[in-house]
Amino acid sequence: MIDLHNHIIPAVDDGARSAEESLEILKHYVESGFSAICATSHIRSALFDNDEENIRRHAPIVEEIIKREGLPLAFRYGAEYYYDDSLLEKLDNPKDLLTLDPEGRYLLVEFDYKIAPPHLKEFVFKLGLKGLRMVMAHPERYRYIYKDFDFAEELIAMGVIMQGTLGSLMGEMGSRPRKHFKEMLKADLFQIISTDCHRMPSCKKMLFEGIEIVKKEVGTEKSLELLQTTPALIYKGQPF
Ligand SMILES: [Fe+2]
Numbered sequence: 001m002i003d004l005h006n007h008i009i010p011a012v013d014d015g016a017r018s019a020e021e022s023l024e025i026l027k028h029y030v031e032s033g034f035s036a037i038c039a040t041s042h043i044r045s046a047l048f049d050n051d052e053e054n055i056r057r058h059a060p061i062v063e064e065i066i067k068r069e070g071l072p073l074a075f076r077y078g079a080e081y082y083y084d085d086s087l088l089e090k091l092d093n094p095k096d097l098l099t100l101d102p103e104g105r106y107l108l109v110e111f112d113y114k115i116a117p118p119h120l121k122e123f124v125f126k127l128g129l130k131g132l133r134m135v136m137a138h139p140e141r142y143r144y145i146y147k148d149f150d151f152a153e154e155l156i157a158m159g160v161i162m163q164g165t166l167g168s169l170m171g172e173m174g175s176r177p178r179k180h181f182k183e184m185l186k187a188d189l190f191q192i193i194s195t196d197c198h199r200m201p202s203c204k205k206m207l208f209e210g211i212e213i214v215k216k217e218v219g220t221e222k223s224l225e226l227l228q229t230t231p232a233l234i235y236k237g238q239p240f
Helices: 019-031 052-069 085-090 120-129 149-157 175-186 202-236
Strands: 036-039 074-077 080-082 106-110 133-137 161-165 192-194
Touching: 019 052, 019 202, 036 052, 036 202, 052 074, 120 133, 120 149, 149 161, 161 175, 161 202, 175 202, 192 202
Parallel strands: 036 074, 080 106, 106 133, 133 161, 161 192
Antiparallel strands: none
């Protein structure tokens, strides 16, 4: 499997607190059957003192752990961008953005949970003009998505990739996102599932229990598509 949403880089956001904690999580990735992960630290100006340069500076910590421990895990890093004015400004120089893939194609974006972002469709369209496709982080948490599956379908038709997250499924954000995750999964509205793993011990829980729940809900074949086949295309930067 391949994980396209986690906060494994230590001490840059609200994810792993130390290199030791990153190592513990990395071992759980390997044990639970992951072969590659893309770290997606938060870039959200009002909340985290973090930017592309800081992520580039800290990512080698994880690379060094993997090498030192000889872990069979491929690693790269992107970012989880919050949709705000500073992200819109960055679209002027799309090459500076940290994408999920080496080709600069897939951008992970999160949104306000309650208020529908203004001009969302225009944003998706604008990304397309820059050669970027949006991966929408945890749509199951957004009121304007889980209450309006037609809107979700419209975004998917525009090329948006819906990324369900195991953090929601495991109840980390309360019982409602868990319910909405299951409803969206049942309605076949996710193109991929990732973890949104932040810290121990919850990362371990989602990597083992969370994956099993997904398999039980949709069967082995569909869960492989959501957790492996499609994430692999994104990780490599292949169009689909
Ligand atoms: Fe996240």
